[in-house]
Amino acid sequence: MAAAPATVATLGPDGFKARLIGEGLGLRLGPFDVLLRVRVPHITSALYHLYRHYPLLDADRVFSCHLSMYRVRAWRKGGTPMVRTLIDGRVPHEDMPAAHALPVLEWALNLAIVMRHQGYLMLHSAVVEREGCALLLPASPGHGKTTLCAALAHRGWRFFSDEFGLVKPGTRAALPVPRPMPLKNESIDVIRTFAPDAHLGPSVAGTRKGTVAHVRAPIASIARAAEPAAIRWVVFPRWVAGAALELEPVPKARAFMELATNAFNYEPLGLAAFQTVRQIIDQADCYHLAYSDLEEAVVRLSSLPSAVPA
């Protein structure tokens, strides 16, 4: 029996810090191998706890991308300390406040995935799995997909991603990219209450998206990050204050358009994307979900039959 791959935890907090500021920390995130170099001391401990269960890679290999972050000097006295991000040696956006370094690093990882992996169809979607069937939850920002995904991930569903519905063109198999889930504002306390066992990183206030705290991906989901699953359901969720739960079937052609327009790279992939979305929609049950009660939504989604009707 092959030995389990070493995880980040084998380094311990000090070894982790030394790698981050030195040769770089090689991480496997689903299909992506990333080399992280982070010289921002105040986020090292939080990063360690969020990433300690991930497969650790030695630095002597070809990585999908190199991501660095370091502090930059404030030019005027009393200026806000800032951090700079580099993706494969290039600065993808302006410097950001050092106090926001943790969410900025996570957003940069999202950006790196989008920039470097255009060969996959990337749906803007949370993804979870049960009984070998993947559930896509495509939604625009603010519709509550991360919160719903975090809730499902702590009620027996395997967590794939809160952000990327990653599909290899020509298939309908979703690929896991389990990463920390960024909860925003009220969602932080909602998940603390809903899943007291969830491990949350620090709350970072005042970011562009308000207060952000990351939920660590469940260990079992990280351990099975190489196992794809066929997409069985496509559910477009929307959290609506005070709304009674509604799960309404969506006509397939409408679901197709909604899913395609929600992808990060549908048009660049062209015909391959069209055919892949068609394959997904053909085989999936598609719904609109409106909800306000998280518990009720989780129970309803968990009752969807996984068996395909004859």
Add this chain to the structure above:
Amino acid sequence: MWGGEHVLYHHPSGKTHLLNEGSALLLRCVLITPKDVAAAARELAELQGGLLDERFVGHVTGLIMRFDELGLVEPVPT
């Protein structure tokens, strides 16, 4: 095609379009050979078993103009 609605991929532009039954019929069965708007409207009305009146011709004219804007059809010299 699902439930009377069609999803069309247009190779030259890389765009995807959602068409209802009538629009799909016009594009796939009527405009496969060059014809003027009046002939297209007449043929579509026959295929759908509908009434060919001024309003319907206006509707078909609008559809053909929209198809032209999207590059799905093109005018040919008469």
